Amino acid sequence: MSALLEVLDRVLTAARRYQVLDRVLTWSRIELDPPHRPPAWWRVTLASVLAMVGSLLADAALVAIGTHVFPATEGYAHFQFADYAKLTIVGVLIACVGWPIVTRVCAAPQWLFLRLAVVVTVVLLLPDVYIWWKGQSAQAVWVLMAMHVAIAVITYALLVHVAPVRAPRDVTRAHTQPPEPARR
Numbered sequence: 001m002s003a004l005l006e007v008l009d010r011v012l013t014a015a016r017r018y019q020v021l022d023r024v025l026t027w028s029r030i031e032l033d034p035p036h037r038p039p040a041w042w043r044v045t046l047a048s049v050l051a052m053v054g055s056l057l058a059d060a061a062l063v064a065i066g067t068h069v070f071p072a073t074e075g076y077a078h079f080q081f082a083d084y085a086k087l088t089i090v091g092v093l094i095a096c097v098g099w100p101i102v103t104r105v106c107a108a109p110q111w112l113f114l115r116l117a118v119v120v121t122v123v124l125l126l127p128d129v130y131i132w133w134k135g136q137s138a139q140a141v142w143v144l145m146a147m148h149v150a151i152a153v154i155t156y157a158l159l160v161h162v163a164p165v166r167a168p169r170d171v172t173r174a175h176t177q178p179p180e181p182a183r184r
Contacts, residue, residue, distance in 0.1 A: 039163035047162035048096035058150040066143030
C-alpha cells in the first residue's frame with residue numbers, strides 16, 4: 001500500500017511540476033463558472049426520452065438490415081431486443097446525465113461533449129472487437145459496431161439540440177426588463 005501511495009505522490013508531483021492538470025483543464029475549457037446557464041431540466045428529460053426511443057429504433061432497424069444483408073446472422077444472441085435494449089438504455093442514460101454536468105463545468109460544452117462521445121464510443125467498440133477476435137461472426141460484429149455509432153450520434157445530436165445551453169442570466173434579464181427612464 002505504501003508503494004502505491006509513493007507512486008501516486010510521484011505522479012502528482014510530476015503533474016504539478018509540468019502543470020499537466022492546468023494544461024488539461026485549459027485544453028478541455030473547464031470553468032467552474034461558465035458564461036452560460038445549463039439546459040432546462042425539462043429539455044434534458046425530453047432529449048433523454050427521445051434519445052432512448054431513437055436509439056432503440058435505430059438498433060432495431062440496424063438489426064433488421066443486418067440480418068437481411070447477412071442472413072447468417074439471423075438469430076444472433078446480441079440481436080435480441082432484450083439483449084441490446086438494456087445496454088442501450090443504460091448507455092443513453094449515462095450520456096444524458098453527463099450532458100448537464102458538462103454544461104455546468106465547461107465554457108464550450110458542445111465541443112467537449114463531442115470529444116467525450118467519440119472517446120466513449122471508441123472504448124465501447126473494444127468489446128465488439130474482443131468478441132470478434134474470440135470467434136464471433138465479423139458480419140454480426142459490424143452490425144453491433146454500427147449500433148454503437150448510431151446510438152452515439154443520435155444521443156449527442158438530441159442532447160445538444162433539444163437541450164441546448166441557455167444564455168447567461170444577466171443577458172436574459174436585459175431583454176426582459178423595461179429600459180430605465182432617462183435621468184435629467
